[in-house]
Amino acid sequence: xxxxxxxxxxxxxxxxxxxxxxxxxxxxxxxxxxxxxxxxxxxxxxxxxxxxxxxxxxxxxxxxxxxxxxxxxxxxxxxxxxxxxxxxxxxxxxxxxxxxxxxxxxxxxxxxxxxxxxxxxxxxxxxxxxxxxxxxxxxxxxxxxxxxxxxxxxxxxxxxxxxxxxxxxxxxxxxxxxxxxxxxxxxxxxxxxxxxxxxxxxxxxxxxxxxxxxxxxxxxxxxxxxxxxxxxxxxxxxxxxxxxxxxxxxxxxxxxxxxxxxxxxxxxxxxxxxxxxxxxxxxxxxxxxxxxxxxxxxxxxxxxxxxxxxxxxxxxxxxxxxxxxxxxxxxxxxxxxxxxxxxxxxxxxxxxxxxxxxxxxxxxxxxxxxxxxxxxxxxxxxxxxxxxxxxxxxxxxx
DNA sequence: CGAGATTCATGTGAAGTATACCTTTAGGCTTAA
DNA sequence: AAGCCTAAAGGTATACTTCACATGAATCTCGTA
Numbered sequence: 001x002x003x004x005x006x007x008x009x010x011x012x013x014x015x016x017x018x019x020x021x022x023x024x025x026x027x028x029x030x031x032x033x034x035x036x037x038x039x040x041x042x043x044x045x046x047x048x049x050x051x052x053x054x055x056x057x058x059x060x061x062x063x064x065x066x067x068x069x070x071x072x073x074x075x076x077x078x079x080x081x082x083x084x085x086x087x088x089x090x091x092x093x094x095x096x097x098x099x100x101x102x103x104x105x106x107x108x109x110x111x112x113x114x115x116x117x118x119x120x121x122x123x124x125x126x127x128x129x130x131x132x133x134x135x136x137x138x139x140x141x142x143x144x145x146x147x148x149x150x151x152x153x154x155x156x157x158x159x160x161x162x163x164x165x166x167x168x169x170x171x172x173x174x175x176x177x178x179x180x181x182x183x184x185x186x187x188x189x190x191x192x193x194x195x196x197x198x199x200x201x202x203x204x205x206x207x208x209x210x211x212x213x214x215x216x217x218x219x220x221x222x223x224x225x226x227x228x229x230x231x232x233x234x235x236x237x238x239x240x241x242x243x244x245x246x247x248x249x250x251x252x253x254x255x256x257x258x259x260x261x262x263x264x265x266x267x268x269x270x271x272x273x274x275x276x277x278x279x280x281x282x283x284x285x286x287x288x289x290x291x292x293x294x295x296x297x298x299x300x301x302x303x304x305x306x307x308x309x310x311x312x313x314x315x316x317x318x319x320x321x322x323x324x325x326x327x328x329x330x331x332x333x334x335x336x337x338x339x340x341x342x343x344x345x346x347x348x349x350x351x352x353x354x355x356x357x358x359x360x361x362x363x364x365x366x367x368x369x370x371x372x373x374x375x376x377x378x379x380x381x382x383x384x385x386x387x388x389x390x391x392x393x394x395x396x397x398x
Numbered sequence: 399c400g401a402g403a404t405t406c407a408t409g410t411g412a413a414g415t416a417t418a419c420c421t422t423t424a425g426g427c428t429t430a431a
Numbered sequence: 432a433a434g435c436c437t438a439a440a441g442g443t444a445t446a447c448t449t450c451a452c453a454t455g456a457a458t459c460t461c462g463t464a
Contacts, residue, residue, distance in 0.1 A: 105444060122444050123420025342448055367457025370407025
């Protein structure tokens with residue numbers, strides 16, 4: 001054991017600074033987004049004069065740099081603010097996180113917690129929580145910029161009334177000022193909003209177009225310079241990562257992750273260079289971990305339903321229907337001593353699993369033979385097998 | 399043969415229920431003057 | 432008399448159930464050519 005660690009220590013790493021490639025890293029130079037950054041900066045600048053800045057709505061596909069740009073700007077603005085003793089506060093919330101900010105109550109509770117007020121998970125009336133949040137907000141003169149990431153998820157689950165309430169809070173605040181930045185991956189999201197919400201939320205709008213392959217390459221080169229030691233990357237590695245990511249609507253986050261994981265794989269193998277086939281391995285690994293992770297954090301019932309789907313797909317059938325799943329699921333529940341949910345609920349569970357991208361579900365009509373969800377597994381065989389193992393363990397299936 | 403009607407299996411919306419948790423309040427007990 | 436603790440009462444959010452109705456194309460029915 002000691003020998004292993006000794007060797008680990010002396011073996012030199014491919015990385016110079018790994019965190020440069022990690023998802024939450026904010027670089028101090030963002031390429032190919034000069035215009036967007038300037039626009040955002042213009043919108044937010046009034047906050048420094050203690051004026052309310054316009055609400056801002058940012059949209060663009062995943063990995064187009066929305067979050068990074070916003071974080072970059074807010075970091076800068078915070079710096080200036082603290083230097084000049086301006087009471088500016090930035091709150092960032094990701095609305096997608098299940099059980100954190102995916103309902104009205106939980107979002108406001110989360111916000112209140114950000115302001116140092118502990119809110120129980122249940123029990124309080126929602127408007128009470130609003131009041132607590134409100135008084136925390138208005139307790140002193142300050143400007144607050146509230147960033148709601150993945151706001152489309154929130155509106156989809158919790159309705160847009162909550163957004164209306166938030167945009168209206170400002171009118172009642174006496175001392176503080178609140179501006180909202182909404183970030184959405186869904187390009188048509190605003191169009192489905194209540195017009196009142198729409199007009200107040202998107203006083204300013206900025207669209208982030210996808211990066212093209214060349215731009216992603218630039219970004220990768222820039223980061224790789226900091227992240228890796230010289231010559232750690234083989235010929236064409238960056239190009240390939242960029243190409244893969246460009247294929248997926250120019251997702252830079254994905255490209256970076258691909259590069260990092262590929263390097264980790266190479267390093268673990270004790271190689272001194274990352275080569276092209278590591279990228280393929282990395283892609284596989286990322287996909288696997290994304291799914292395994294998502295599944296692991298699901299409630300037991302969800303896992304049981306998913307397991308049923310997997311088991312049924314095993315029988316070499318390309319399409320599975322809700323009814324079969326429910327039957328299997330019920331007998332499964334019997335076996336593992338789980339109280340079965342109703343079909344109604346399972347229907348919703350399946351819809352949610354679809355949303356998570358773990359399965360593909362499509363509602364079809366089979367004419368005379370009724371209407372159902374047609375379900376397919378979207379992942380590769382290998383991952384499916386791993387999943388089954390994991391679920392068997394989690395559900396204690398012998 | 400083709401237009402409508404029918405049918406099936408389940409999707410989907412609304413309303414109700416169970417659970418877990420919160421605050422408030424009233425009563426009982428302890429404590430200190 | 433004041434202070435503290437506990438338990439009951441009254442209230443809420445959330446996950447789930449119950450009930451009832453909606454869907455939509457394959458299939459059936461029946462009038463017509």
